[in-house]
Amino acid sequence: MVRTAGIGGTSSVVVLDNGGGFCKAGMAGQLEPTAVVPNCLARPRSSKKWLVGDQLQECDEIQAIALRRPVDRGYLISPETEREIWERIFKIHLKINPSDCGLMLVDPLFHLPSTQRVTDELVFEDFGFQSLCVGNAPVFTHAYQAHKKPTSLLARSKCSLVVDSGFSFTHAGPVFQNRVVSGAVKRINLGGKALTNYLKELVSYRAWNVMDETYIMEDVKEKLCFCSLDIVRDLTIARKKGKENSLQCKYVLPDGIKYMRGFVKDTSSAALKADDSEDDDVEIMGGSNPRPRRTMPEKQEEQELTLTNERFLVPEMLFHPVDLGMNEAGLAECIVRAVTACDSYLHPLLYSSVVLTGGNTLLPGFKERLELELRPLVPDEFDLHVDLVDSPIVAAWKGASLMAASPDFQGWSVTKAEYEEDGTLRCRQRFLH
Amino acid sequence: MDDGESSARRSSSRARKVAPKMGAALLDSNTRAQAALARLEALEKDNAGAHEPIDLDDDDEASPDEDEQRPHPKKQAKGSKRKTRQAKALERVASIKKAPRSFLDLLQEANLEALPPNVPSYLRAAVGPPSVGARRHFCSVCGYLAPYTCTVCGARFCCSRCQTLHIDTRCQKFLA
Ligand SMILES: Nc1ncnc2c1ncn2[C@@H]1O[C@H](COP(=O)(O)OP(=O)(O)OP(=O)(O)O)[C@@H](O)[C@H]1O
Ligand SMILES: [Mg+2]
Ligand SMILES: [Zn+2]
Ligand SMILES: [Zn+2]
Numbered sequence: 001m002v003r004t005a006g007i008g009g010t011s012s013v014v015v016l017d018n019g020g021g022f023c024k025a026g027m028a029g030q031l032e033p034t035a036v037v038p039n040c041l042a043r044p045r046s047s048k049k050w051l052v053g054d055q056l057q058e059c060d061e062i063q064a065i066a067l068r069r070p071v072d073r074g075y076l077i078s079p080e081t082e083r084e085i086w087e088r089i090f091k092i093h094l095k096i097n098p099s100d101c102g103l104m105l106v107d108p109l110f111h112l113p114s115t116q117r118v119t120d121e122l123v124f125e126d127f128g129f130q131s132l133c134v135g136n137a138p139v140f141t142h143a144y145q146a147h148k149k150p151t152s153l154l155a156r157s158k159c160s161l162v163v164d165s166g167f168s169f170t171h172a173g174p175v176f177q178n179r180v181v182s183g184a185v186k187r188i189n190l191g192g193k194a195l196t197n198y199l200k201e202l203v204s205y206r207a208w209n210v211m212d213e214t215y216i217m218e219d220v221k222e223k224l225c226f227c228s229l230d231i232v233r234d235l236t237i238a239r240k241k242g243k244e245n246s247l248q249c250k251y252v253l254p255d256g257i258k259y260m261r262g263f264v265k266d267t268s269s270a271a272l273k274a275d276d277s278e279d280d281d282v283e284i285m286g287g288s289n290p291r292p293r294r295t296m297p298e299k300q301e302e303q304e305l306t307l308t309n310e311r312f313l314v315p316e317m318l319f320h321p322v323d324l325g326m327n328e329a330g331l332a333e334c335i336v337r338a339v340t341a342c343d344s345y346l347h348p349l350l351y352s353s354v355v356l357t358g359g360n361t362l363l364p365g366f367k368e369r370l371e372l373e374l375r376p377l378v379p380d381e382f383d384l385h386v387d388l389v390d391s392p393i394v395a396a397w398k399g400a401s402l403m404a405a406s407p408d409f410q411g412w413s414v415t416k417a418e419y420e421e422d423g424t425l426r427c428r429q430r431f432l433h
Numbered sequence: 434m435d436d437g438e439s440s441a442r443r444s445s446s447r448a449r450k451v452a453p454k455m456g457a458a459l460l461d462s463n464t465r466a467q468a469a470l471a472r473l474e475a476l477e478k479d480n481a482g483a484h485e486p487i488d489l490d491d492d493d494e495a496s497p498d499e500d501e502q503r504p505h506p507k508k509q510a511k512g513s514k515r516k517t518r519q520a521k522a523l524e525r526v527a528s529i530k531k532a533p534r535s536f537l538d539l540l541q542e543a544n545l546e547a548l549p550p551n552v553p554s555y556l557r558a559a560v561g562p563p564s565v566g567a568r569r570h571f572c573s574v575c576g577y578l579a580p581y582t583c584t585v586c587g588a589r590f591c592c593s594r595c596q597t598l599h600i601d602t603r604c605q606k607f608l609a
Contacts, residue, residue: 068479077535110553113543182558183557187559189473194473194477202576205573206574313571325468327466334560337561
């Protein structure tokens with residue numbers, strides 16, 4: 001080993017979860033990542049400059065902002081774009097020099113040879129990290145849960161079924177002996193990006209054209225969408241007028257002058273208007289309703305989106321992709337197929353420890369909806385226990401941070417010298433898959 | 434949206450992106466698989482301008498905090514082996530600048546079909562088609578459950594009011 005960090009030294013290992021939506025970054029052993037930044041470059045309409053990662057979050061002109069992503073369908077395809085984002089993370093947020101550090105990387109399952117190669121090149125050749133260890137979200141999420149609940153069946157059996165529904169896609173990944181059973185992993189090609197795009201389609205078809213407003217509509221989705229527990233009931237409510245339509249919500253779009261960010265129109269404020277106009281009366285049920293950032297606008301000046309059944313028809317897509325003309329099984333069936341692909345003695349253990357992670361699982365009602373659909377598909381004699389991790393966006397990062405702080409880290413890693421000797425493929429065989 | 438009419442009025446003031454080809458694809462059940470692919474493509478789309486090339490050599494681009502952020506890590510490396518790799522990398526950058534290659538291009542190139550069936554791969558991990566449950570249909574105008582189909586374009590609607598709206602403003606206009 002040529003690493004300068006001492007055995008078990010944790011301060012010099014960078015931990016990175018390079019998700020398609022967010023890049024989560026920090027140092028090994030930390031309980032929380034130092035930075036969670038959008039994994040993209042962004043360019044406001046009136047600017048020639050591309051903003052990098054978290055600079056987007058401070059940008060005042062987000063309407064029709066162009067986004068450029070280094071990750072496509074979960075895999076790194078544009079290393080030169082990623083390099084800009086990582087560079088900012090290492091310099092500005094972590095304040096480290098990669099050539100003094102090892103790297104623990106949360107990598108997607110089933111890399112293609114080409115996407116794996118560009119990832120390794122970025123790590124060793126562009127940034128010059130001393131060593132690299134990679135693992136995947138199911139393994140790290142499992143590690144995090146086992147650490148949090150050391151006496152649980154999950155921890156004792158070293159076995160769980162991790163559902164990771166993030167930006168790019170959704171995986172059901174069985175974990176056994178703390179490793180993912182890769183032959184049994186099942187993937188739905190739908191993630192948060194597709195949900196946002198579907199919301200854009202629905203709204204553009206029915207109201208404003210928001211096809212260029214990915215960034216704004218992502219916020220609308222995160223604030224207003226939820227998983228229905230009874231779709232016929234909710235469709236019926238959403239069809240009602242005025243007060244009776246308890247699912248109707250209004251979102252004020254940003255205009256770049258008065259409102260830099262959009263917001264959900266305040267419930268109490270809407271209620272005050274009830275006397276003036278019946279139609280303006282809104283009661284919000286389900287979904288979070290954060291406070292608006294600014295004072296309420298005067299009428300006429302604001303551009304509002306009114307959402308009703310879009311709020312739950314969008315997440316519905318994860319449970320029934322076929323409704324949208326996509327020939328894919330929904331999430332419950334995806335889980336059953338992943339379990340069934342494992343040895344039968346594992347089935348009861350897997351069903352007893354289903355773990356939900358990834359940003360989409362933050363949708364209100366996600367766990368309950370999944371349980372409703374999954375229970376009838378699971379043999380009666382098996383217990384079904386579904387657990388939502390406490391921090392779905394960063395759980396995999398936290399597990400990776402724990403493992404990167406372990407004294408075994410070096411044994412799992414490939415050094416830069418080994419990479420230069422053996423190239424990318426042989427190195428990868430030693431990783432934690 | 435519960436109020437279809439006012440929605441339609443508002444939307445007409447703004448341009449709507451349509452892809453007539455997609456409508457045509459849906460008409461022909463033989464091309465349903467292609468329509469499903471096109472569907473996923475649409476749902477994976479980034480917004481306009483996302484794939485314009487960026488000039489990484491310009492320090493002003495994408496990097497307002499020049500002082501803090503430079504020097505570029507690329508400039509640190511030395512050595513001959515390293516140089517050839519770097520040269521290759523630069524070629525790659527140049528090629529990607531011209532036309533960024535999508536994941537689907539790379540997937541095709543990887544030729545995963547040729548792997549023996551017992552090797553886990555991206556292709557083998559696909560969940561596959563659903564085994565149970567028919568497709569539910571939602572009204573293309575208002576989102577409610579939709580028992581009726583437009584005989585012209587195949588879009589769904591729930592009632593005569595939505596049907597009228599559909600024929601007047603949307604028939605055969607599919608979102609890109
Ligand atoms: N409160 C929320 N409600 C619904 N969706 C949310 C919420 N918060 C975040 N998301 C969505 O979660 C996604 C990001 O999740 P996550 O960070 O797990 O993905 P990732 O790791 O970046 O992507 P990948 O799928 O490539 O692993 C985004 O699409 C975002 O819109
Ligand atoms: Mg992820
Ligand atoms: Zn209708
Ligand atoms: Zn029609």
